Amino acid sequence: MSVLVPALALSAACCLGFGFVLQQDAARRAPPGDFLSPRLLLDLMRVPRWLGGTALVAAGMALGAAALGRGELSLVEPLLATNLLFALALSRRRTRQPLGRQGWAGLVLLAGGVTAFVVAGEPRGGTAATDPLRHWLIIGPTTGLALLLTACAKRSRTASAPVLLALAAGLLYGVQDALTRVSGDRFSAGGPAHLLASWQPYAVLLIGVTAMILVQSAFETAPLRMSLPALTAAQPLAGIACGVGFLGDRLRTDADALTWEACGLAAVVTGIVLLGLHPAMPRGTAHRRPARDLQPR
Secondary structure, X not given: OOOHHHHHHHHHHHHHHHHHHHHHHHHOOOOHHHOOOOHHHHHHOOOHHHHHHHHHHHHHHHHHHHHXXXXXXXXXXXXXXXXXXXXXXXXXHHHOOOOHHHHHHHHHHHHHHHHHHHHHHOOEOOOOOOOHHHHHHHHHHHHHHHHHHHHHHHHHOOOOHHHHHHHHHHHHHHHHHHHHHHHHHHHHHHHHHHHHOOOHHHHHHXXXXXXXXXXXXXXXXXXXXXXXXXXXXXXXXXXXXHHXXXXXXXXXXXXXXXXXXXXXXXXHHHHHHHHHOOOOOOOOOOOOOOHHHHOOO
C-alpha cells in the first residue's frame, strides 16, 4: 500500500474537520426560515467564516478525491472518518477543555478501529462491476434511505431532526465518494469526452449540493456535537458498501478477518459518538438573527 493514499486521506480529514467547525459556527446564526432551503446557502455565502469553512471542506473533498483515485474506497473512507479528531482539536483550542477520559477513550477507539479494519481487511482493488443493476442495488436503497431520513426530519422538526439530516448527508457523501471514484476511472480511460458522456459526474454535483444543504440545515438547528458524529459515522459505512458492492474493492472474508473488521467498524462508530459528545464540542446554538444580520460588519 502506497503511503501517499493514507497521507492524502488524512490531509482531507484535517481540512474537513476544521471546515465543519467553521461552517457550523456560521450556520447556527442563520434564520430558521432557511431550513432545508437553497436560500440557506445563499445567505451563508455572505458570511466570511462560512466561506472559509467551505473552502476547507472543498479542499478536503479534492484531497479525498485524489486519495480515491489512487486507493480503494474501503481504505480511504475509514481514514476520512478521522475528521472528527481534527474537529475536536480545533474545538478544544477554542474552549480549552481538557481531553479527559471520554476524549482519550474516543480517540483510542476511533484510531484503533480504523487500524483494526484496515489491517484485518487488507483492502485491495479488483474489477469494478459493469452491470448497472449491481450499481443501483447499492445506490438505490442508500439514497432512498437518505430521502426517508430527510422526510422524517422535515416532518418532525424535533431534537432528532439534525441527527436524521446528518445521517442522510453522510449516506449521500458516501455515494458521492463512490461516484467520484467512477468518474475518475472514466476520465482516465477516455478523457473529458468519455467522462461528460456519462451520468456519474452530474450525479456527483447534484448529490454534493443536496448533501451540503442537509448538512448546513443540521448545523443551523443543533450544536455540532449532535450532527457531526452522525455525519461522520454514516459516510464510511455507505462508502464501504459501495466499494465492496460495485467498485470491486476486496476485503478478507475468513472468519477471523470478518470478526476484526466488524469489531473495527463498531469501535469506529463508538469512538465517533464519544468524541462527538465531548464537552469541547460546541454545545448550543446562538440566538437566531434575521438574514440581514448575517452580513459581515
